[in-house]
Amino acid sequence: MTDRYAVFGHPLGHTKSPFIHTEFARQFGEDLTYEAIEAPVDGFESALRRFIDEGGVGTNVTVPFKLEAFGLADHAKDAARICGAANTLRFVDGRIEADNTDGVGLVRDITQNLGVPLSGARVLFAGAGGATRGAVAPFLAQGAEITIANRTVAKGHEIEALLGDRGPVRTVSYENLSGFFDIVLNSTTLSLTGKAPPLPDTVFEGARLAYDLVYGKGLTPFLAKAEARGAQVADGVGMLVEQAAEAFAWWRGKRPDTAPVIKAMTVPLV
Numbered sequence: 321m322t323d324r325y326a327v328f329g330h331p332l333g334h335t336k337s338p339f340i341h342t343e344f345a346r347q348f349g350e351d352l353t354y355e356a357i358e359a360p361v362d363g364f365e366s367a368l369r370r371f372i373d374e375g376g377v378g379t380n381v382t383v384p385f386k387l388e389a390f391g392l393a394d395h396a397k398d399a400a401r402i403c404g405a406a407n408t409l410r411f412v413d414g415r416i417e418a419d420n421t422d423g424v425g426l427v428r429d430i431t432q433n434l435g436v437p438l439s440g441a442r443v444l445f446a447g448a449g450g451a452t453r454g455a456v457a458p459f460l461a462q463g464a465e466i467t468i469a470n471r472t473v474a475k476g477h478e479i480e481a482l483l484g485d486r487g488p489v490r491t492v493s494y495e496n497l498s499g500f501f502d503i504v505l506n507s508t509t510l511s512l513t514g515k516a517p518p519l520p521d522t523v524f525e526g527a528r529l530a531y532d533l534v535y536g537k538g539l540t541p542f543l544a545k546a547e548a549r550g551a552q553v554a555d556g557v558g559m560l561v562e563q564a565a566e567a568f569a570w571w572r573g574k575r576p577d578t579a580p581v582i583k584a585m586t587v588p589l590v
Contacts, residue, residue, distance in 0.1 A: 323352040324375055325571070328368060328389075329382035332358040336585060337380055340564045343584075344576035352377075352572075364388050368409075378410040378571045380564070386420075386450070393418035402482065403454040408567040419570060423454040425563025426533070426556075427462060433558045433582065436503065436529045438462035444501040446517035446542075447508035448475035448491070451533055453482075455507070460487030469497045469519065494518045500525060504551070506532045506542040516541035524549035535560055539589045547589075557585050 327337040341354040359367035364385045371379065381389040386405035390396060393406060394415040400406045406418035430436050441464045445452045448470035456466055456479055466489045468476040476491025483489055497520060504527050508517050511534035519542075524530060530546030535556035543553040561578045569575040 321351075323350075323377045324371075325352055325354045325378050325380075326357045326371060326376060327354075327380040327382060328357050328359050328364060328371075328385055330358050330361050330384060332356045332382075335382070336560065337382075337564060340561055340581055340585075341568060343581050344565065344568045347576050348572070348574050350572060350574075359385065365392060368392065372411050372416075376411065378408070378567075380567055381407050381409060390418055390420075392416055399423060399454065399457070402457050403450060405450055405454070407563065408570065410571055419567070420454055421563040421566035421570070422451065422559070423456075423458040425561075425566055426455050426531075426559045427458045428562040428566075429554075429558030430503070430529065430531065431462070433562070433578070434529065434552070434554055436552075438464045438503075441465070441502040441528075442500070443467070443503045444469060444497075444505065444519075444523055446470075446494075446504070446506045446519055448472070448479060449507065451507040453479055455505075456483050456489060457486060460489070463487075464503075466490070467492065467497075467499070467501070469494050469517070497523065499523070501527055503527065503529045503531065504546060505530075506534070506540075509534065511537055511540040511542055514541065516545065519545075521545065521549060524551050527551040529554065532556060533559060536585075536587045538587055543589060553589055555587070555589065557587070558582050561585065 390406040396418040400418045400420040403420045408419045443464045444467045468491045480489045524546045530551040533556040561582045
């Protein structure tokens with residue numbers, strides 16, 4: 321019997337998830353389908369439960385439904401509990417289980433694909449939203465030292481309070497940001513509109529890697545500034561594929577080879 325998977329979101333015209341998971345399934349000869357379901361903004365729960373009733377096995381969840389997906393779960397893994405949001409669900413014996421694979425996907429892309437170690441690295445996150453919240457714990461587990469820069473410092477302090485017992489985390493405003501970093505990440509969505517977070521040029525001096533979580537936009541203003549200062553630059557396509565691979569492995573018990581999928585989806589950073 322063919323297993324059925326899907327991604328839920330609104331809108332979904334941009335989603336690459338069906339392509340990614342179809343490629344993963346092809347690697348193993350897995351008998352599954354994967355579709356995009358654009359649920360109404362106020363109709364996620366009913367659409368999800370209909371999918372389950374029709375035999376759905378698991379789903380990915382994207383904006384704006386990640387918080388609601390977490391709230392519907394009967395059981396949530398640690399990564400989802402930290403974020404208060406789920407991007408991956410599976411359905412087992414009538415129960416909804418939730419995970420969030422974004423953070424570990426980002427770590428794998430940086431350490432495995434880009435070859436940049438996190439142990440002892442001084443890491444700067446621009447932005448204190450959900451992407452940063454989901455990434456801090458796996459970065460700390462790798463031995464990184466975290467600085468969060470955000471316009472609203474209180475949002476960063478929330479992350480400190482939640483995760484500060486796992487390793488060094490501090491928050492500053494953009495105006496008070498100083499120092500040098502090994503890795504600088506743009507976890508805001510500003511690159512979608514051709515803008516960049518207000519980081520001083522000095523944060524890129526000596527940086528080994530600048531990483532924009534937005535993907536497919538070429539050399540964004542954030543990456544252009546970092547490249548001009550000599551940093552290696554990367555966008556979020558690897559994170560997208562790696563978080564999908566984590567979900568696939570949770571569902572199927574097999575971890576796919578991400579390299580050919582990343583290669584197929586990469587947009588040159590020019």
